[in-house]
Amino acid sequence: MNGRVVTITSGKGGVGKTTTTANLGLALASLGQNVVCIDTDIGLRNLDVVMGLENRIVYDLVDAVEGNCRLTQAMIRDRRYANLHLIPAAQTRDKSAIAPSDMVRLCNELRPEVDWVIIDSPAGIERGFRNALAPADEVLVITNPEVSSVRDADRIIGLVEADEKAPAKLVINRINPGMVKRGDMLSASDVVDLLAIPLIGIVPEDESVLVSTNHGQPVVLNDKSKAGTAFLNIARRLMGEDVPLMVLDEKEGLLMRLGKLFSGGS
Amino acid sequence: MEIKGIKEGILVTLEEQEWQDAKDALIGKIKEKGDFFKGAQLVFDVGNMVLGANELGEVCDLLMAHDVILHGVISKSLVTQKVAKEMGLVTKVEKPRLNSEQKLKPLETVFTGEPAIFIHRTLRSGFKVAYQGHVIVLGDVNPGAEIIATGSVVVWGRLRGTVHAGAEGDQAAVVCALDLSPTQLRIASKITTTPQEQVESKPEIASIVDGQIIAEPWKH
Numbered sequence: 001m002n003g004r005v006v007t008i009t010s011g012k013g014g015v016g017k018t019t020t021t022a023n024l025g026l027a028l029a030s031l032g033q034n035v036v037c038i039d040t041d042i043g044l045r046n047l048d049v050v051m052g053l054e055n056r057i058v059y060d061l062v063d064a065v066e067g068n069c070r071l072t073q074a075m076i077r078d079r080r081y082a083n084l085h086l087i088p089a090a091q092t093r094d095k096s097a098i099a100p101s102d103m104v105r106l107c108n109e110l111r112p113e114v115d116w117v118i119i120d121s122p123a124g125i126e127r128g129f130r131n132a133l134a135p136a137d138e139v140l141v142i143t144n145p146e147v148s149s150v151r152d153a154d155r156i157i158g159l160v161e162a163d164e165k166a167p168a169k170l171v172i173n174r175i176n177p178g179m180v181k182r183g184d185m186l187s188a189s190d191v192v193d194l195l196a197i198p199l200i201g202i203v204p205e206d207e208s209v210l211v212s213t214n215h216g217q218p219v220v221l222n223d224k225s226k227a228g229t230a231f232l233n234i235a236r237r238l239m240g241e242d243v244p245l246m247v248l249d250e251k252e253g254l255l256m257r258l259g260k261l262f263s264g265g266s
Numbered sequence: 267m268e269i270k271g272i273k274e275g276i277l278v279t280l281e282e283q284e285w286q287d288a289k290d291a292l293i294g295k296i297k298e299k300g301d302f303f304k305g306a307q308l309v310f311d312v313g314n315m316v317l318g319a320n321e322l323g324e325v326c327d328l329l330m331a332h333d334v335i336l337h338g339v340i341s342k343s344l345v346t347q348k349v350a351k352e353m354g355l356v357t358k359v360e361k362p363r364l365n366s367e368q369k370l371k372p373l374e375t376v377f378t379g380e381p382a383i384f385i386h387r388t389l390r391s392g393f394k395v396a397y398q399g400h401v402i403v404l405g406d407v408n409p410g411a412e413i414i415a416t417g418s419v420v421v422w423g424r425l426r427g428t429v430h431a432g433a434e435g436d437q438a439a440v441v442c443a444l445d446l447s448p449t450q451l452r453i454a455s456k457i458t459t460t461p462q463e464q465v466e467s468k469p470e471i472a473s474i475v476d477g478q479i480i481a482e483p484w485k486h
Contacts, residue, residue: 125392151391154408158390194408196388 001034003114005107006238007136007166011152013123015144016173019209020231021120022050023220024140027235029084030220033115036075038087038106040132041122042097045089052079052216053086062090065102071109080221095127100134107135116238125159133159136166138238140200144174145186150194157197169200171234176205177248201234203227204248267291274359275307275337282313285321289328296332307337309359316343322353380417389413389427409449415439421446424467428452442471446481453479 008021018041025037038061039047048054056076064074064087078084090097103119110117121132133139139160143153153170160168172188179185188202206227212219219228220235226246233243268279280288296303308329317339326336338356341347347357381399391410395401400417411427413419416434418441425443430452432439437454445467447460453472458479469484 151410155391155410158393161390196406 001112001115003034003036003111003117005111005117005119005135005137007119007121007132007139008142009121009129009132009139009156009160010123010142010149011125011129011156012143012149015142015149016203017123017142018046018050018120019213019218020140020142020171020173020203020234021047021118022218023228023231024235024238025051025084025086025116025118026078026081026218027220027232028116028118028238029078029081030232031235031239032083033239034083034113035116035118036085036087036110036114037118037120039089039120040098040103040128041120042089042128043091043094044122045091047120048076048086048088049216050213050218051086053088054216057088060088060090061106062093062097065098065106071106095122095131098131100130103131104135125155129156129159133163133166139166139168140171140234141168141195141197142171142173143191143195145172145176145180145188145191147186150186150191154195157195167198169198170195171201171203172199173203174205175202175248199245200237201230202245202248203230203234204246267295269295272309272359274309274356276303277309277311277359279311280313280315282315285315285317288312288315289321289325292325293328293332296329296334303332303334305333305335307335309338309340309356310336311340312343312346314342315346317341317346317349319349319353322349322355326353382417388423391427407443407448418442437474440471440473442469442484444469446470446472451479 008017010017021037025035028035037047039045042062048057053076059069059074061074063069064071074087075085076088078086107117119132122128141153141156143149157168160166170192172191175188176185180187192199204226206219206225208222208225209219209227212222219225220231222228230246233246236243267281270277278292280292322339329336336355338359339346339350340357340359350357382402383397383399384402385395386404388405389395389403389407389411391408394412396414398416401413401415401419403421403423406423407413407421407425407427409426413427413429414433415431416436417431418439419429419431421443424445425448427448428450429441429448431441432454435454439453441451441453451458451472453474456474456479470481471484472479472481
């Protein structure tokens with residue numbers, strides 16, 4: 001196997017990096033892929049909580065890097081999928097505990113063993129972000145349809161481009177079709193227009209994300225959730241499948257389909 | 267009598283008169299000026315006066331006595347030219363150009379231009395360009411990006427970041443873009459922002475008019 005390393009980042013905090021990491025990890029695992037998720041937010045770890053694996057942590061990323069344990073010992077197996085693992089961040093240390101070169105070395109060790117390494121980057125553009133970016137083959141930039149988050153995404157994309165290693169793709173998270181329609185929220189095309197990088201997914205705002213996060217059950221496990229489907233679609237696009245973007249506004253979608261039906265018939 | 271320095275030595279233009287008078291005037295001048303002519307090479311411009319070998323030989327000797335060498339004779343008379351050539355004198359000199367001719371430069375059709383840098387990429391938030399000269403961007407300038415130029419700024423794309431043209435005080439600097447909506451626009455010491463209302467984007471050029479920054483739609 002020759003695993004691909006995907007770094008999930010955003011610049012701004014709270015836009016959904018960790019949620020995206022957990023859901024993509026689970027989605028890829030549900031598609032039969034071997035996946036390792038790594039939380040690089042040392043000192044502010046979250047991914048373990050969102051994935052519901054907090055109580056299984058014995059060793060963490062810093063232990064693995066410092067040689068306190070073998071790499072496999074720091075890999076926590078998921079409760080639902082045996083082909084999904086988590087390397088949690090250390091909670092009692094800070095970002096300076098590891099260096100970008102450590103991450104490159106660690107990922108090179110993982111690549112032959114897995115299909116995907118999904119790295120959850122901390123917010124910001126400092127050491128933690130550099131650690132997460134260093135080993136990336138591909139970067140997913142998460143943004144919300146909101147000006148400050150788009151601004152930070154732009155900054156991050158600039159830094160990723162300056163690094164000249166991995167291409168950046170865009171995930172627009174928490175879009176509210178109703179608000180977009182009323183002109184109260186940036187539309188996906190406004191965001192893509194400004195950021196000018198390929199769009200790999202649009203995730204609608206969905207209450208079930210919050211509920212499932214609190215239960216450590218990523219939303220992708222919920223068949224009825226639109227957000228869950230959106231994450232699953234992103235995972236399939238990562239695997240090279242050509243999955244069309246979801247029609248987000250149901251009514252508009254129906255009308256458009258009806259319109260197409262009529263125009264097609266005439 | 268006119269005396270002028272030329273490349274070959276001293277050009278003496280003799281008035282057209284009886285050769286005897288001209289010769290006397292010349293010798294008188296040499297005596298009068300003394301050291302000025304000492305060791306000099308002379309070229310005569312004798313105009314239409316026809317001079318034979320005798321006349322030239324004589325003046326040659328007279329000059330020699332004053333430590334002056336006859337180098338050449340310019341004449342409109344073919345006879346005089348021939349005689350001078352036979353005596354080994356030059357009959358042509360590089361005439362000094364007239365002043366008016368010197369000042370007349372060839373018409374300049376090649377512009378050398380002014381220093382500028384060309385940036386073929388989108389400037390994202392946090393990126394900065396600072397340059398002594400003009401700045402040309404082919405791409406967008408996003409909010410949070412910054413351009414500082416001592417000259418003008420041209421953006422072939424959307425300008426939404428901060429831009430400062432004429433940063434060292436050049437009031438003639440301009441800023442133009444296909445979509446001119448900068449967060450902040452400065453020219454020299456003037457400063458302005460983009461009005462909030464959304465207008466249809468069109469190419470515009472901003473400059474200082476009557477002490478204020480004015481943006482006008484681009485007219486061909």
